[in-house]
Amino acid sequence: MTKVLVVIPAQEEHRAKLEAAAPEFEFVYSTPKDATEEMIAEANIIIGNVPAGKIKASENLQLLQLNSAGTDAYIVPGVLAKGTLLANATGAYSKAVAEHLFIMGLAMQKKLHLYRDNQARSAWEDEGLVTSIADSTVLVVGLGDIGTHFARMAKALGAHTIGIKRRASEPVEGVDELYLTDELDNVLPRADIIASFLPGTGATAGIYSAQRLALMKDTAILLNGGRGNAIDTDALYEALKNKKLFGAGLDVTNPEPLPEDHPLWKLDNVWITPHISGGFHLKETFERIVNIAAKNLSHMAKGEPIDNEVDFETGYRK
């Protein structure tokens, strides 16, 4: 009998949905922390991000259904056995992550971070000019579900939107101008807001180098909702300190967590949130994850191809 280990925090109604999708499977519930190596070794299907180090290329494992969009820890050779399918939860996070980063950008345009700092000093002080999303050119780098949702929101509030994709495609709703990655350097100088949603792959590490940061406007706001290592942190620190950027809104950092003594914490023109835009912070996200998992359980039960299958070469959904 196919054994399913579920380590996402599934409540009664979620368990019912998962079990109904594959009634003949046997379900065991645990948490990423409490799941024993034995439970993992016995599982044929795992739902949720068990620690990669505990999987040990188990030959029993047919499918690892992640509850994250990011796959970096699981595409490393030796983590999964050859033949184990890997699926991510792309799509579940689009609303939560896109909204979080979008709102960080809007709030920086209105200097709400600086007013919050003033408030801590009980200071009724004017921080001067602000800008408007309606007059902004917004560049979205990485047009998966999250980036596309971001672009649509920016467009809905009047922005001009530019999108950068990895692969050629049809026009994308909400994106006024669409380019491939090799055009990045040409569009960076035009953007008032740069929102990056790149996954953690070899190709994206350090993509925002000192040179690329220097291409951005002094008045630009850089938002990172992908992986922290897309940005050269030291170069970003220098750029922000020297007012070569207006600000940065970061839900991901490198390293992560950001150490308490890291100088980035103390710059007033950076706004840091602790990698919380995704996770299960928006209730709807978790519902979407359960739906993705249930669908893939059903596909496995019926011997059908799964959704959201990850390509081990790229770390992206195939």
Add this chain to the structure above:
Amino acid sequence: MTKVLVVIPAQEEHRAKLEAAAPEFEFVYSTPKDATEEMIAEANIIIGNVPAGKIKASENLQLLQLNSAGTDAYIVPGVLAKGTLLANATGAYSKAVAEHLFIMGLAMQKKLHLYRDNQARSAWEDEGLVTSIADSTVLVVGLGDIGTHFARMAKALGAHTIGIKRRASEPVEGVDELYLTDELDNVLPRADIIASFLPGTGATAGIYSAQRLALMKDTAILLNGGRGNAIDTDALYEALKNKKLFGAGLDVTNPEPLPEDHPLWKLDNVWITPHISGGFHLKETFERIVNIAAKNLSHMAKGEPIDNEVDFETGYRK
């Protein structure tokens, strides 16, 4: 010859625009602070908010064109002579003020104020669940240009919108449900975000009483972009302190400026900005004010009725 005193910070191009609107008029430029009582006494038209106390009901004054939307200080008996026309700058601020308050509300939904406080302590700490504008019911109280712009933005990002108007009207774009002021108590319990843009008149003072605050959801966010005295500050403090509201975003307070030792500063679930959402903080606002003033100069030169004429009874545009 008609004498025009301009006390808004008009640059070369603004002066050219104003003078072109009424070439036969004589223009004098100053600031609200530097304008002497003599300059004010001689002026037939004043463009900009000179201190109300300096006008002394001058019989020479035909038109006072304010650069503010609010008119409270100028409709007080004895400030303007009978027959002096008063015009405000309604419309100039809609984008700036609506965006500022809207973004405060969005940022509170994502707990960005709490994450900013954590950042001050270099603390990588999770603040838990957030909510989404796309799932929210947004109540806009006061559907002038600002409130209408606010409702349209909320609608564009997926919210359900309810509007409260003073007077019956046609349906308003972006407003799903439209009611008159006497329905306020019935709709307050439904709102996730309450955005208030009421001017400072006798009828609006204290409208958000302890009783009305108690009608709001415990999870609601109250935004005030009108006048601070619309809210009973003590009652708001108690509600926030006792978590009877999720939060308040205030660009206006009562009193104003908020004294350094006021307890409101120290509540973590209030976000205070120092009455800066309007002013000239968004460049476009000033351009719009100049356009309104130029149009009214032209109307005066031609003996036409002016735009944005204020009703001394209500303080609103007629």
